[in-house]
Structure formats: C-alpha cells, structure tokens
Amino acid sequence: MSRKIYHFEEPKPLFPELTDQLAQEFLSETTSQLSFEDEIIIREDHTPYETYHITVVWDDWEFLEKEVRGKIILDAYKQAFGDQESNKITIALGITKKEAQEIKIDL
Amino acid sequence: MKPEPETIESLLLASGSRLSEAYVLLANQHHAGSTYLSGYVVEIILKLAYFKLKNYQYSDEITRSMRNPKLLIEDGFRKDSGEPSSNLHDLIPLFNLFSTYSEKIGKRFHDPAFLGTMRFHVHFVEQNWSTDLRYSPKSVDSETAIKLFQSVLFIFLNKSKMGVV
Numbered sequence: 001m002s003r004k005i006y007h008f009e010e011p012k013p014l015f016p017e018l019t020d021q022l023a024q025e026f027l028s029e030t031t032s033q034l035s036f037e038d039e040i041i042i043r044e045d046h047t048p049y050e051t052y053h054i055t056v057v058w059d060d061w062e063f064l065e066k067e068v069r070g071k072i073i074l075d076a077y078k079q080a081f082g083d084q085e086s087n088k089i090t091i092a093l094g095i096t097k098k099e100a101q102e103i104k105i106d107l
Numbered sequence: 108m109k110p111e112p113e114t115i116e117s118l119l120l121a122s123g124s125r126l127s128e129a130y131v132l133l134a135n136q137h138h139a140g141s142t143y144l145s146g147y148v149v150e151i152i153l154k155l156a157y158f159k160l161k162n163y164q165y166s167d168e169i170t171r172s173m174r175n176p177k178l179l180i181e182d183g184f185r186k187d188s189g190e191p192s193s194n195l196h197d198l199i200p201l202f203n204l205f206s207t208y209s210e211k212i213g214k215r216f217h218d219p220a221f222l223g224t225m226r227f228h229v230h231f232v233e234q235n236w237s238t239d240l241r242y243s244p245k246s247v248d249s250e251t252a253i254k255l256f257q258s259v260l261f262i263f264l265n266k267s268k269m270g271v272v
Contacts, residue, residue, distance in 0.1 A: 011155025049210040055223075066227055090210060093223030103230035106187050 013075040014068060018061060022076035041100075052089040057100045069094025115158055116165040119271065122151040126263055129256060138252035139240060143261040146198070146236030149229060152262055153201035156269040157182075160208055183207025198233040202226060205269065221268060228258035 012017040025040045041057040054073055061069050070092040078086035095105070111117065125144045132141035158173070160201055180191040184204040192200035204224070209216060216222055235247070235255050247255075266272075 047207070049213075051210050051215075053206075066224040067220045070204055070223040073223075074219060089219045090215060091206060091222045091226055092219040093226055095227060097228070101229060102233055105230060 013079075015061075015064070015072055017096070018072050019075045021060075022056065022058070023079040024071060026080040031033060047090075051088050051090040053093075054089055055093045055095070055105065057095055057097055059096050059098075061094060062096050064094075066094060074081060112145050113169045114165065115155065115163055115167050118151050118155055118169065119165070122148050122155070123159065125151070126259065129259070133252055133256050137246070138247040138249055139243070142236055142247045142252050142255055143240040145256055146196075146232055148239070148241075148259050149198055149214070149232050149236075150196055150201065152269070152271060153193075153198065153205055153229070155271045156202070156266070158214065159203065159270040160214065169217050178216060179204055182200065182211065194247075196238050198229050198236070202229040216268075218268070221265070225262065225265065227267070228261050231255065231258045232262075246271045 022040070039058070043055040045053040045055075046056065047053065054077065056069070056073055061072065064072075072095055073092040074086055074089060077089060077092075095103075129141045129144040129148065132138075132144065157179075158167075163173075174195060176184060176191075176193045176195055182204055183206070184200045185191050185207075186197070186200055187203070195201075199213045206222065206226075232255055235251055240247075
C-alpha cells in the first residue's frame with residue numbers, strides 16, 4: 001500500500017505589514033499612561049483566569065472590519081510572544097480613535 | 108391579564124419581538140422608541156447567554172435569585188472598572204458577566220476577535236441607551252438610532268455564537 005501525506009501550512013497573517021507593525025508595538029510597549037496622542041494605544045487586561053483581553057486603538061486599520069482587526073491583534077501577539085501567550089487572549093478588539101470616543105471606552 | 112411565568116424560552120421569544128418592533132419604529136422614523144426597545148434586545152441576549160452557561164434549560168422559570176445582582180457579582184457582574192454593578196439593565200456588566208463566567212468555568216470561546224466585536228457593539232448600545240428613555244421627551248437622531256440598531260442586529264444575529272439558539 002502506498003500513502004501520501006499532506007501537511008497543512010500555517011496560515012499566513014492576513015495583513016503582514018499591519019501585523020508586523022503591531023507586533024513591534026507589543027514588544028516595545030512599556031507600561032505608561034495611555035494617551036490619545038499616541039499613534040497606537042494598547043490596553044491589556046489580565047484576568048484572574050490567566051487570560052488576556054486586548055484592546056488596540058489605531059487609525060491605520062480604519063478600512064478593515066472589526067473581526068479582521070481582531071485577527072490582526074491575535075497574529076501580532078503570536079508573532080511577538082508565541083503561541084502559548086497568544087492562546088491566552090480571549091477578547092481581541094481593534095478600533096479607531098473615533099470609535100473609541102463613540103463608545104467612551106475606558107483607556 | 109396576569110402574565111405567564113417568565114421562562115428562558117419566553118425571554119428568547121421576547122427578544123425577537125422587541126427587535127421586530129424596534130425595526131418597525133425605526134423604519135417609520137420613531138428613533139427614540141426604536142432605540143428604547145432595541146436596548147432590551149441586547150439586555151435579554153446577554154442574560155440568556157449567561158443562563159445558558161449556567162446550564163439552565165429553555166423551560167426553566169426565571170427565579171428571584173436569577174434576578175438578584177448581588178448573587179451575580181461573584182460570577183463577574185461588574186463594570187469595566189471592576190466595581191460591582193447593582194442594575195440588571197447595565198449592559199457592560201452583563202457582557203462582563205458572560206465573558207468572565209465563561210472563563211471562570213473554563214469554557215473558552217474559540218474566536219476572541221468575535222468576542223471583541225461583540226464587546227464593541229455592547230459598548231455602543233450602552234452609550235446610547237437607557238431605560239430612562241421612556242420618560243424622556245428628547246428624540247434620538249436618526250444616525251445614532253440606525254447605528255444602534257445595526258449593533259443590536261449584530262448581537263441578535265450572532266447570539267448562537269454565545270450559546271443562545
């Protein structure tokens with residue numbers, strides 16, 4: 001009997017440039033007062049259950065649907081910190097500054 | 108007329124009815140009325156999502172303890188600041204109740220990007236809706252009413268992803 005084995009390739013990030021830029025931002029992020037003056041604003045909430053909720057405010061992804069932005073956050077986090085850490089994210093929200101003001105999210 | 112006992116199933120049916128009524132009001136430019144009813148759709152869906160996590164059945168009656176905010180605090184009925192909520196109409200604590208309790212029992216949802224989007228829509232409705240709208244003579248502008256209805260529709264149409272079917 002002969003057999004052929006297929007290996008699935010790891011899916012590539014949907015928007016590699018945005019993903020790279022955000023991954024760099026995750027790596028360089030220092031804990032500081034969040035400010036609307038910043039180009040990218042990241043809020044990371046750590047829950048008691050070893051999970052993270054990530055909110056990223058960034059105008060460069062205005063043209064994308066929110067669920068796509070959320071996937072970019074997951075890809076970027078994985079790129080920056082690896083699978084194990086990115087698997088701890090349970091909520092990934094990507095919004096623009098205008099949307100952040102619309103929902104008056106607490107940054 | 109004495110109302111029927113409220114069950115999980117009757118709440119689910121009520122969410123569909125309120126959504127239809129909100130749409131009719133919106134289509135006829137009754138923006139405040141549409142917004143007022145729309146908010147309840149979100150409130151109901153979020154409560155149902157939590158009840159389903161608690162393994163309640165559709166035929167189960169809604170008991171007094173299920174409506175007691177004090178008993179829900181431990182499961183995550185809190186504002187984003189972490190402060191406990193005492194108002195069962197508060198949508199953000201209701202969303203936090205669902206997301207926190209699901210993590211507490213180790214029931215992870217597979218799509219964090221979906222939950223993030225859901226969180227955005229809940230926040231948008233929360234910002235523009237209040238049960239006090241019923242006493243308010245003010246109108247709601249058409250742009251806000253339409254955007255709010257779109258958020259409500261997103262939540263309603265995706266309720267199965269939160270376990271509400």
